[in-house]
Amino acid sequence: MSGLIAFPFISPNYYVYMLNYMAVNVIVAMGLNILIGYTGQISLGHAGFFAIGAYVTVLFIDKLHVPFFAALFVAALLAAAFGFVLGLPALRLEGPYLAIATLGFGMAIIQVIGRAAVFGGRNGLLVSKMSIGPYVLNTDKELYFMIIPMTVILVFAARNIVKTRVGRALVSIRDSDIAAETMGVNVTYYKTLAFAISAFYAGIAGGLYAFVIGFINPGSFTFILSILFLSMVVVGGLGSVLGAVMGGIFISFLNLKLESVQYIPGFGDMLVIISKKWMSVTGLPNISSIIFGLILILIVVIEPLGLYGFWIRTKKYWKTWPF
Amino acid sequence: MSIFSAHDLTISFGGIKALNHVSFEIEKGAVYSIIGPNGAGKTTIFNCISGLYAPDHGEIIFQDMDITNLAPYKIAGLGIARTFQNIELFSRMTTMENLMLGRHLHMKTGLWSGVTLFSSNSKVSREEIVHRERVEIIVDLLDLQSARDVFVGELPYGSQKLVELARALALEPKLLLLDEPSSGMNNEEKHDLFYWIKDIRNLFDVTILMIEHDMNMVRDISDKVLAINFGKKITAGTPDEVANHPEVLKAYLGEEDA
Amino acid sequence: MFLQLIISGLSIGSLYALIALAMVIIYKASEVPNFAQGEMAMISTFVAYALLITAKASFVVSFLGALLFAVLLGMFIEFVALRRAKDPNILNLIIITLGFEMVLYGLASWKWGAEQKHLPFPISDTDVIQFGTVVVSHLDIATMVVALIVMITLFLFFRYTKLGIAMKATQQNVIAARINGIRTNRITSFTWGLSSLIGAVAGILLSPVATLDPNLMMDPLLKGFAAAVLGGMTTLIGPVIGGYLLGVIENLFGAYVSLEFKSVVAFLIIVFVLWFKPSGLFGKHYVKKV
Known part of the structure; x- marks a missing residue:
């Protein structure tokens, strides 16, 4: 904990920015895990909720001069409302149909944002500095002290939700919705609730993300981003709080590193040579997509519980060593 | 005093009548068993009671309240709990x-x-x-x-x-539905189960409706038995009455060629 | 005007129908909506481009080469990943197809970059034939004819050939098929190859009107899903009708309601259909037994 507080004072600014970025993703992963990992409902459209959070927060602050916290809260509630609405058809849908419906939702949101003038169209919106009352948060360091505590609170809130009655109801739906119903769980209510909670988390994260990056446009919220969110949950470990945190951190780290993959010593040079010979150098950053794809496939084939599964196995190994 | 009754339950799937005007009544505190060959419609009765299926016709009354078309979770809320034939646990x-x-x-x-x-x-x-x-x-x-x-x-x-x-x-159900509780158990386990079901009835003030194939168990612990076949009620009565009913014998042992 | 819209809707609709058909074939075999379907078709189209432009092969060789590649790619994906999933529930299988979606997208962007290319095509999309007031381009006619031929061949294949019947049997009941001596693993692999082939046909037919880049199939993929959902994913005729319907509806919406939001129609259709008829117009709904 004290490490988290001291961190921005001892490390270069880029790493502070990186931690902010990771924290935002951890929030999304946490919410998405409640939906996918705990309730067993898939979503391939979380970039849509993320976008709603970002755009609504920014517009409320810039156009209506609403204070930051109020704007963020309204944006997250709006995202949750969209989540609730999207969750309604989900009640009657099984896996494949739900995946398709959420995919369509994510794509439709981007279409609408990209075409409407109020959202800045394809060009996007510049985000002004975050201000809390009279204070303006100018640097990544100041943002850090805003974002990290919120992340910690949201992660603990999620942990508490899944550990108590609501969480058990969600898991019961995942494992057997029929038995859940006959044990008195209102499946309709809890499924839509799970959608709303995870959309709320994505909305908050979206609102914070806008300030971390400083600029938003439709291109930042594509289908690929939805898959990236999904891979955080899958890689971290479905149905585990620690897993969502690990997955969020790991995938965001990888994403940042792979954006400039050609500058990684050794590996990057090798890739540049391969690119010149067989592929194209301009297309090199797309390697991140290949790596994420491979990770997703390997996780399912090797360890469906993800990093959390590896962690459990390692722990078991040490506990029982040398047997 | 009857705590539960079903009247004229009828439901069909794609032209096949899974239940055909089945009626029965359970006294409060009783252990009531349903017997019948495979595919007779026993589990279908359970599914109608717990609200998973909506019967085409007929009504289900629990504690003087019509629960026929209530959502499953509301039925559970009234105090009806069940187990499943093929185990539906949260694994x-x-x-x-x-x-x-x-x-x-x-x-x-x-x-x-x-x-x-x-x-x-x-x-x-x-x-x-x-x-x-x-x-x-x-x-x-x-x-x-x-x-x-x-x-x-x-x-x-x-x-x-x-x-x-x-x-x-x-x-804490008032009515407990057990769908083949002893299936897949060995004799020792069955024996324990048999005592537990008795204990449960005495300790928890609960009425038990049970689907069971083990006739010894049915005869030992049931107060009343309902026999059905092809979705139709054959007879209902005390275990001995039902076990000696000619139609029941026919359904279980088959018909002898004359 | 109205008739014109219908005709061009049917032309694009026949491509949606092909994509939907490709997805449904896989859905029936592996019970997973194949999110890599679009990229499989996209990269096959790029193979045609590479053979045609880089290797300077003839149209026939390039297109046949691309189709062969598509078949192998489909079988490969099934072989290396899908059958190896540790816990093959629907979520995990979806994740695998998403994984391949990203891998293929990354590979294509790495190799061919993001700049838009043009795939030369032997049939013109500007030469037209006039039927009364309706004008149809040669390409539109070719598209509709090819799609129809593919679909009819496919129906005959499933109806009359040994392999087709084995595929149907495997789709309906893997265990029963295996007991009856069908090598179900191999059949599932073939099914993926076949589906990939159909998708590639759609990709090649689409590329002359769209521009060839890694995003080629992003939008058509959603359309294909919409068509499949609209028609229902349990039959083969459903997605075909769904595809044609979607093409026409989309065109009419673009002309009479809003051109801007034309591409949102597919999503609206998905939502409406799932809301009122969750298994599509022609699908059957199965209830889990307890």
Whole structure:
């Protein structure tokens, strides 16, 4: 904990920015895990909720001069409302149909944002500095002290939700919705609730993300981003709080590193040579997509519980060593 | 006094009448068994009672209330719990968590209060503790101590059946539906189950409706038996009456060629 | 005007129908909506481009080469990943197809970059034939004819050939098929190859009107899903009708309601259909037995 507080004072600014970025993703992963990992409902459209959070927060602050916290809260509630609405058809849908419906939702949101003038169209919106009352948060360091505590609170809130009655109801739906119903769980209510909670988390994260990056446009919220969110949950470990945190951190780290993959010593040079010979150098950053794809496939084939599964196995190994 | 009655239950799937005007009535506190060959419609009756199927015709009355078209969770809320023929447990939850889910209707913690679980003295924690104590009684009764913190998916079949029974009991039902409780159990397990069902009836003030193939068990613990075949009621009465009914014998033993 | 819209709707609709058909074939075999379907078709189209432009092969060789590649790619994906999933529930299988979606997208962007290319095509999309007031381009006619031929061949294939019947049997009941001596693993692999082939046909037919880049199939993929959902994913005729319907509806919406939001129609259709008829117009709904 004290490490988290001291961190921005001892490390270069880029790493502070990186931690902010990771924290935002951890929030999304946490919410998405409640939906996918705990309730067993898939979503391939979380970039849509993320976008709603970002755009609504920014517009409320810039156009209506609403204070930051109020704007963020309204944006997250709006995202949750969209989540609730999207969750309604989900009640009657099984896996494949739900995946398709959420995919369509994510794509439709981007279409609408990209075409409407109020959202800045394809060009996007510049985000002004975050201000809390009279204070303006100018640097990544100041943002850090805003974002990290919120992340910690949201992660603990999620942990508490899944550990108590609501969480058990969600898991019961995942494992057997029929038995859940006959044990008195209102499946309709809890499924839509799970959608709303995870959309709320994505909305908050979206609102914070806008300030971390400083600029938003439709291109930042594509289908690929939805898959990236999904891979955080899958890689971290479905149905585990620690897993969502690990997955969020790991995938965001990888994403940042792979954006400039050609500058990684050794590996990057090798890739540049391969690119010149067989592929194209301009297309090199797309390697991140290949790596994420491979990770997703390997996780399912090797360890469906993800990093959390590896962690459990390692722990078991040490506990029982040398047997 | 009858606690439960079904009148004229009829339901068909794609032209086949799974239930054809079935009526029966259960006295409060009784153990009532349904027997019949495979595919006779026994589980279909259960599914109608717990609201998973909507009957085409007929009505189901529980404690003088028409529950025919209620949602399953509302029916559970009135105090009807059940087990399943092919075990429907929450396999990636521990035994304890499964049973705590059984307390779902008796607990109050919602989303907001759940979030505030920050100390062992909070309202949420206290509620968890109270209900854990209730659940422990059931764990002790059914000898499930060793399974307490095991994922139920990893338990042997016989124990899984018991956990399912325990989960249904955790709901504190007034009417308990048991779908082939002894299937897949060995003789020793069956023997234990037989005593437990008796205990449960005496201790928990519950009426039991049971589908069972083991005729010895049915004869020993049932107050009344309903026999059905091809979705139709053959007869109902005391175990001995039913067991000696010519149509029942025919359904079970087949018809002799004259 | 109206008739014109219908005709061009049917032309694009026949491509949606092909994509939907490709997805449904896989859905029936592996019970997973194949999110890599679009990229499989996209990269096959790029193979045609590479053979045609880089290797300077003839149209026939390039297109046949691309189709062969598509078949192998489909079988490969099934072989290396899908059948190896540790816990093959629907979520995990979806994740695998998403994984391949990203891998193929990354590979294509790495190799061919993001700049838009043009795939030369032997049939013109500007030469037209006039039927009364309706004008149809040669390409539109070719598209409709090819799609129809593919679909009819496919129906005959499933009806009359040994392999087709084995595929149907495997789709309906793997265990029963295996007991009856069908090598179900191999059949599932073939099914993926076949589906990939159909998708590639759609990709090649689409590329002359769209521009060839890694995003080629992003939008058509959603359309294909919409068509499949609209028609229902349990039959083969459903997605075909769904595809044609979607093409026409989309065109009419673009002309009479809003051109801007034309591409949102597919999503609206998905939502409406799932809301009122969750298994599509022609699908059957199965209830889990307890």
